[in-house]
Amino acid sequence: MRATLFQYAFGTNQxxxxxxxxxxxxxxxxxxxxxxxxxxxxxxPYFFIFIQSFLQSDAFGNxxxxxxxxxxxxxxxxxxxxxxxxxxxxxxxxVAVLCVIIxxxxxxxxxxxxxxxxxxxxxYTLIVLPFWVSYIVRAYSWKIILGQFGxxxxxxxxxxxxxxxxxFILYSDFATIICLVYIFTPFVAIPIYTxxxxxxxxxxxxxxxxxxxxxxxxxxxxxxxxxxGIISGATFALVLTMGDFLAPVLLGGPNTLFISNIxxxxxxxxxxxxxxxxxxxxxxxxxxxxxxxxTYFEKKYSSFKS
Amino acid sequence: MRRTFLxxxxxxxxxxxxxxxxxxxxxxDTAALPDSLKYKGxxxxxxxxxxxxxxxxxxAFAEKYGVTVKGTYFGSSDELVSKLQGGGGAxxxxxxxxxxVASYIVDAGLVQPIDPxxxxxxxxxxxLLRNMSDVKRGNDIYGxxxxxxxxxxxxxxxxxxxxxxxxxxxxxxxxxxxISVWDDISNIYLMGQIxxxxxxDKSALYNMNDDQLKQAKEKLMKLKPQIRKFWxxxxxxxxxxxxxxxxxxxxxxxxxxxxxxQGMNIKSxxxxxxxxxxxxxxxxxxxxxxxxxxxxxLDYISKPENMAKVAEVTTYSIANPRAKEFMSAExxxxxxxNNMTYYHERLNFWQYVKERKKYNxxxxxxxxxxx
Numbered sequence: 001m002r003a004t005l006f007q008y009a010f011g012t013n014q015x016x017x018x019x020x021x022x023x024x025x026x027x028x029x030x031x032x033x034x035x036x037x038x039x040x041x042x043x044x045p046y047f048f049i050f051i052q053s054f055l056q057s058d059a060f061g062n063x064x065x066x067x068x069x070x071x072x073x074x075x076x077x078x079x080x081x082x083x084x085x086x087x088x089x090x091x092x093x094x095v096a097v098l099c100v101i102i103x104x105x106x107x108x109x110x111x112x113x114x115x116x117x118x119x120x121x122x123x124y125t126l127i128v129l130p131f132w133v134s135y136i137v138r139a140y141s142w143k144i145i146l147g148q149f150g151x152x153x154x155x156x157x158x159x160x161x162x163x164x165x166x167x168f169i170l171y172s173d174f175a176t177i178i179c180l181v182y183i184f185t186p187f188v189a190i191p192i193y194t195x196x197x198x199x200x201x202x203x204x205x206x207x208x209x210x211x212x213x214x215x216x217x218x219x220x221x222x223x224x225x226x227x228x229g230i231i232s233g234a235t236f237a238l239v240l241t242m243g244d245f246l247a248p249v250l251l252g253g254p255n256t257l258f259i260s261n262i263x264x265x266x267x268x269x270x271x272x273x274x275x276x277x278x279x280x281x282x283x284x285x286x287x288x289x290x291x292x293x294x295t296y297f298e299k300k301y302s303s304f305k306s
Numbered sequence: 307m308r309r310t311f312l313x314x315x316x317x318x319x320x321x322x323x324x325x326x327x328x329x330x331x332x333x334x335d336t337a338a339l340p341d342s343l344k345y346k347g348x349x350x351x352x353x354x355x356x357x358x359x360x361x362x363x364x365x366a367f368a369e370k371y372g373v374t375v376k377g378t379y380f381g382s383s384d385e386l387v388s389k390l391q392g393g394g395g396a397x398x399x400x401x402x403x404x405x406x407v408a409s410y411i412v413d414a415g416l417v418q419p420i421d422p423x424x425x426x427x428x429x430x431x432x433x434l435l436r437n438m439s440d441v442k443r444g445n446d447i448y449g450x451x452x453x454x455x456x457x458x459x460x461x462x463x464x465x466x467x468x469x470x471x472x473x474x475x476x477x478x479x480x481x482x483x484x485i486s487v488w489d490d491i492s493n494i495y496l497m498g499q500i501x502x503x504x505x506x507d508k509s510a511l512y513n514m515n516d517d518q519l520k521q522a523k524e525k526l527m528k529l530k531p532q533i534r535k536f537w538x539x540x541x542x543x544x545x546x547x548x549x550x551x552x553x554x555x556x557x558x559x560x561x562x563x564x565x566x567x568q569g570m571n572i573k574s575x576x577x578x579x580x581x582x583x584x585x586x587x588x589x590x591x592x593x594x595x596x597x598x599x600x601x602x603x604l605d606y607i608s609k610p611e612n613m614a615k616v617a618e619v620t621t622y623s624i625a626n627p628r629a630k631e632f633m634s635a636e637x638x639x640x641x642x643x644n645n646m647t648y649y650h651e652r653l654n655f656w657q658y659v660k661e662r663k664k665y666n667x668x669x670x671x672x673x674x675x676x677x
Binding site: 057078079083084087147149249265 | 391530538666675
């Protein structure tokens with residue numbers, strides 16, 4: 001079922017490939033709603049933010065219309081901004097790697113070890129299931145799990161592994177990362193699973209016939225073939241973490257500060273919209289670079305390009 | 307600003323839809339009519355913190371003059387200012403700025419002086435509040451005190467047996483990782499207060515020079531290892547106390563009130579260094595289309611029986627001590643109406659910070675830990 005969906009989405013099934021049926025005018029009509037939407041709510045705001053990033057603000061945050069690159073100079077000269085940006089990027093990479101490490105065995109199990117189709121669908125649904133609950137509720141529930149007198153500490157004290165509740169696990173970078181990994185793992189697991197599903201079982205069998213063990217088959221046949229999926233999944237987690245500000249607010253400690261928290265503050269209480277915009281543009285540029293690099297590698301390692 | 311946690315943001319668009327349409331000058335050509343008919347059909351627009359235009363106390367006024375009282379809520383001081391400057395001045399008659407932006411609003415010419423002689427209760431309002439200089443320019447008074455509150459030391463009396471005498475308890479190694487403060491630049495004011503910067507001049511906390519800011523930052527960096535979590539909403543602070551994550555914090559009156567109802571033993575105090583606090587005033591906008599009606603409203607709302615209703619709805623402390631006789635014993639206690647002078651003398655009310663951006667940047671630097 002998944003395979004047909006994939007073919008449908010990428011138009012490899014000739015019967016469903018109907019592009020030739022439509023005239024140019026019909027194409028424009030079909031694209032118009034999305035184009036209008038993207039222009040009004042994506043391109044124009046970006047353009048506005050870009051312009052604003054070169055303006056200044058007075059003492060009370062009124063935007064002053066005079067051209068200056070001051071905001072950009074500030075971002076790259078004040079440690080607060082470039083260090084936090086760097087730290088957020090580092091944290092994002094960490095979250096992405098953890099998500100991949102968790103997703104790989106999980107997806108491998110579902111794709112190759114589970115035989116019955118219905119059980120596969122069920123397990124796949126279980127991965128997607130957390131999406132049914134809102135982000136804030138899921139993030140908040142970690143407070144209950146990780147708290148001083150939370151479920152985890154309660155369990156550890158009960159089993160006698162620790163005598164005093166551990167306080168570092170909530171309100172810290174650690175808690176923030178746990179939450180982000182939990183929330184973004186499905187985003188990583190879905191593309192990896194799809195990549196695994198695409199691998200013809202015959203290739204796996206061939207590898208085993210030629211005398212390769214399970215590990216060799218996994219590392220030398222399956223992983224290289226699934227690499228584009230792994231890269232795109234990791235990119236998801238990385239980009240989403242870069243933009244996250246809620247998890248640090250809810251679960252972070254006194255030292256947790258993500259770049260998005262600063263952006264939020266600049267548009268909020270500090271009321272320095274030009275600096276906030278400039279920071280936004282820098283983050284955007286960084287993410288575009290990440291996406292470009294990731295697309296390059298996805299293409300490079302894609303073995304199924306027709 | 308302090309009530310950003312109130313979910314007022316989504317109320318605004320709905321109100322805006324209505325409030326933009328009607329701008330009638332009811333007073334036109336009706337000077338000869340009695341008050342009860344003069345304003346009939348007019349709409350008094352109030353731009354205020356959530357709860358400050360509640361029907362429970364505006365209804366009687368609306369009925370008396372045959373007018374409509376419409377409340378539009380703002381979620382932060384910045385939002386209020388940007389609304390007024392964005393041309394909203396003529397759409398609203400009354401605003402309720404907090405003292406962190408009050409003087410700015412006066413200086414920016416967004417409001418007009420009020421006439422205290424038309425407010426029958428004016429001289430009964432807390433003397434300290436009505437005489438504050440930040441909204442006075444010469445003989446003109448630009449605001450009528452409405453509500454106020456302290457940011458004081460809240461502590462769990464089961465854990466800290468003796469009432470803390472000083473804010474220095476926050477730095478006690480015994481309570482490492484057990485302290486919480488608001489995620490806001492007001493911590494800079496507090497550090498200044500602990501360092502005694504406001505002894506000679508209360509406004510010093512809001513006008514720190516670079517050297518003083520550096521000292522405040524150093525103090526905050528020392529405080530940081532003691533902090534469990536910077537709280538973002540009052541509800542979050544309640545939970546921190548409830549889950550025994552913290553034993554002492556900077557908090558607002560509602561926190562002990564809420565928690566003690568749930569069987570906890572939370573107390574609050576103003577240590578010897580003093581504490582910071584806030585006042586909200588009612589002001590009349592520069593281009594108010596209903597100036598006379600707005601003055602009548604100020605007169606009406608400052609009356610003891612109406613002020614008591616304000617206290618009941620908002621649970622904030624109010625400016626007229628005479629409202630006491632209309633309040634339950636519990637509410638009197640909650641709003642400190644009996645000890646008003648005691649509190650006012652020991653509070654350093656927030657003022658407009660000219661270097662807002664600098665204060666905010668410093669606060670972010672403290673959080674990120676960069677030197």
